[in-house]
Amino acid sequence: MAKKLNMRERYKLMTRLGWETTYQPMDRVFPYDKYEGIKVRDWDAWEDPFRMTMDAYWKYQGEKEKKLYAIMDAFAQNNGQLNVTDGRYLNALKLFLQGVSPLEYQAHRGFARQGRHLGGDGARVACQMQSIDELRHVQTQVHTMSHYNKYFDGFHEFPLWHDRVWYLSVPKSFFDDANTCGPFEFMIAIGFLFEYVLTNLLFVPFMSGAAYNGDMSTVTFGFSAQSDEARHLTLGLQAIKFMLEQHEDNLPIVQRWMDKWLWRGYKVLSLVGAMQDYMLPESPMSWKEAWEIYFEQNGGALFNDLARYGIKVPDYAAICAKEKDHISHQVWGILYNHTNAAAMHTWVPDQKKMDWLSAKYPDTFDKYYRPRYEYWKEQEEKGNRYYSQALPCICQTCQIPMGFTEPDDPTQVAYRSCEYKGDKYHFCSDPCKKIFEDEPEKYVHAWLPPQQIFQGNCGGEGLDNVLKYYHFNDGADNMEYVGSPDEKRWKEWKGLNPDEGIDTEAKAS
Amino acid sequence: MSAVFLALQDVDESRPIIEAIEKDNPEAEIDRQPAMVRITAPDRLVVKRETVSELIGADWDPQDIQLVMISFGGNLDEDDDQFMIHW
Numbered sequence: 001m002a003k004k005l006n007m008r009e010r011y012k013l014m015t016r017l018g019w020e021t022t023y024q025p026m027d028r029v030f031p032y033d034k035y036e037g038i039k040v041r042d043w044d045a046w047e048d049p050f051r052m053t054m055d056a057y058w059k060y061q062g063e064k065e066k067k068l069y070a071i072m073d074a075f076a077q078n079n080g081q082l083n084v085t086d087g088r089y090l091n092a093l094k095l096f097l098q099g100v101s102p103l104e105y106q107a108h109r110g111f112a113r114q115g116r117h118l119g120g121d122g123a124r125v126a127c128q129m130q131s132i133d134e135l136r137h138v139q140t141q142v143h144t145m146s147h148y149n150k151y152f153d154g155f156h157e158f159p160l161w162h163d164r165v166w167y168l169s170v171p172k173s174f175f176d177d178a179n180t181c182g183p184f185e186f187m188i189a190i191g192f193l194f195e196y197v198l199t200n201l202l203f204v205p206f207m208s209g210a211a212y213n214g215d216m217s218t219v220t221f222g223f224s225a226q227s228d229e230a231r232h233l234t235l236g237l238q239a240i241k242f243m244l245e246q247h248e249d250n251l252p253i254v255q256r257w258m259d260k261w262l263w264r265g266y267k268v269l270s271l272v273g274a275m276q277d278y279m280l281p282e283s284p285m286s287w288k289e290a291w292e293i294y295f296e297q298n299g300g301a302l303f304n305d306l307a308r309y310g311i312k313v314p315d316y317a318a319i320c321a322k323e324k325d326h327i328s329h330q331v332w333g334i335l336y337n338h339t340n341a342a343a344m345h346t347w348v349p350d351q352k353k354m355d356w357l358s359a360k361y362p363d364t365f366d367k368y369y370r371p372r373y374e375y376w377k378e379q380e381e382k383g384n385r386y387y388s389q390a391l392p393c394i395c396q397t398c399q400i401p402m403g404f405t406e407p408d409d410p411t412q413v414a415y416r417s418c419e420y421k422g423d424k425y426h427f428c429s430d431p432c433k434k435i436f437e438d439e440p441e442k443y444v445h446a447w448l449p450p451q452q453i454f455q456g457n458c459g460g461e462g463l464d465n466v467l468k469y470y471h472f473n474d475g476a477d478n479m480e481y482v483g484s485p486d487e488k489r490w491k492e493w494k495g496l497n498p499d500e501g502i503d504t505e506a507k508a509s
Numbered sequence: 510m511s512a513v514f515l516a517l518q519d520v521d522e523s524r525p526i527i528e529a530i531e532k533d534n535p536e537a538e539i540d541r542q543p544a545m546v547r548i549t550a551p552d553r554l555v556v557k558r559e560t561v562s563e564l565i566g567a568d569w570d571p572q573d574i575q576l577v578m579i580s581f582g583g584n585l586d587e588d589d590d591q592f593m594i595h596w
Contacts, residue, residue: 223579
């Protein structure tokens with residue numbers, strides 16, 4: 001009887017499925033793998049360190065799915081929605097379903113495309129597996145959160161919202177940008193930077209936070225997805241090393257993509273910063289702490305490793321280091337001001353939360369952000385809960401409203417602009433401006449929600465019409481948490497006094 | 510020197526893996542967080558088939574780590590005998 005193959009041999013046999021085509025020249029079969037300028041000498045040098053083959057893939061994914069669905073079923077049967085720490089918590093999930101889950105679907109499409117168009121068969125097989133993973137992620141996320149949709153507002157039309165609603169143009173435009181790149185740039189943008197550096201920030205501390213807040217269903221889909229991410233980040237790391245090892249001319253191209261995509265991803269993740277610091281009622285770890293562990297420490301180790309190829313940490317890392325004390329608070333401020341047009345609730349953090357924020361952000365919170373919240377609270381108590389009635393100016397590149405401050409002056413909103421072919425374009429930061437200037441013909445096409453609203457392309461004039469275009473249940477999906485139908489129902493289920501807040505409940509128990 | 514890390518779900522199946530890591534990587538640090546365990550080590554972390562198999566009294570395939578792994582940081586080298594992360 002023949003000896004059983006070992007893992008290395010199985011991997012070679014089951015992933016090298018390509019051949020030199022003869023009916024058509026290879027360049028016509030793979031028309032997109034040259035124009036970006038990446039030079040490849042030998043695709044056979046590609047190797048997946050997991051040495052994953054299709055048979056093992058189905059086996060492990062099948063087991064993961066069984067575990068996940070068992071927990072989801074148990075969660076639903078036990079009315080698990082009642083065990084989360086507070087009704088406010090659900091807003092983190094709303095933002096996740098609206099902003100992140102559709103990106104999983106976009107990633108599914110992107111990797112399917114690269115699984116067709118990359119020139120090497122080992123890389124194509126790895127991309128095909130990842131494409132299936134991403135589809136699994138969006139499905140399990142939708143399935144998990146469909147349970148919450150039965151009990152809470154703000155979940156019901158997330159795919160339409162992803163396409164139409166202003167703040168969701170931030171994640172959507174990020175992925176549209178990646179999906180309109182060539183296959184190698186996509187591998188750096190999503191395969192490497194998003195998967196390696198950034199999904200850890202989303203799926204590890206945030207999901208651990210979900211568990212801390214009693215949401216066993218979400219933590220399970222999160223960790224189940226992230227176990228796939230471990231494979232994805234390995235693919236991404238393999239992709240960047242492969243490009244750098246194949247030809248020295250690839251280095252400047254890869255470095256430019258690295259600089260661009262790390263910044264693009266960083267801006268998108270500022271939304272996760274607000275989720276983690278403000279939407280989780282109980283927070284085991286602050287955004288800043290997560291940033292330090294997963295970006296500065298782990299990302300730093302990665303850059304050290306890539307230094308031997310000549311890769312450098314992007315110049316703006318210094319900006320990120322300054323902003324980590326501010327970014328989550330500033331995003332929460334933007335969401336608070338515009339929550340009349342957002343399918344989620346916001347609120348002023350209570351005393352306990354503010355004390356926690358002071359402890360986690362000793363250099364900035366009491367100085368810049370606590371006074372702001374105290375003023376807003378005072379205004380709320382006078383019946384003047386503030387909602388912006390104006391459309392914000394947003395950044396042409398990242399599409400976030402101008403709300404971030406100068407890296408060296410937290411009292412001054414940062415603002416940059418440039419002219420291109422007679423039109424003026426606005427930016428939130430120097431890196432966003434530079435990204436535009438490197439590829440202006442791409443970014444002049446950006447679909448910017450405020451401009452589209454003013455042009456009448458979003459339901460017509462006035463907020464009422466825009467909210468109809470968004471399919472919002474006005475007064476239920478949007479606005480302040482206090483007084484919302486979500487809050488009213490939550491208090492009924494939990495037997496809380498309708499006029500009292502969460503603080504009072506904590507004291508009573 | 511850079512730290513590598515491995516994050517595992519805090520579930521029963523992770524226990525022998527963590528125990529094996531502690532045995533084979535004396536410098537590893539174990540940090541228990543809600544629903545997860547984060548293990549860091551300087552430069553290198555290895556999970557050996559032999560050690561885990563001995564602990565559970567059955568053959569353990571290093572690929573089975575897929576079922577409980579949340580994430581890791583470092584370069585990976587995996588074969589039939591071990592799962593290794595290194596910088």
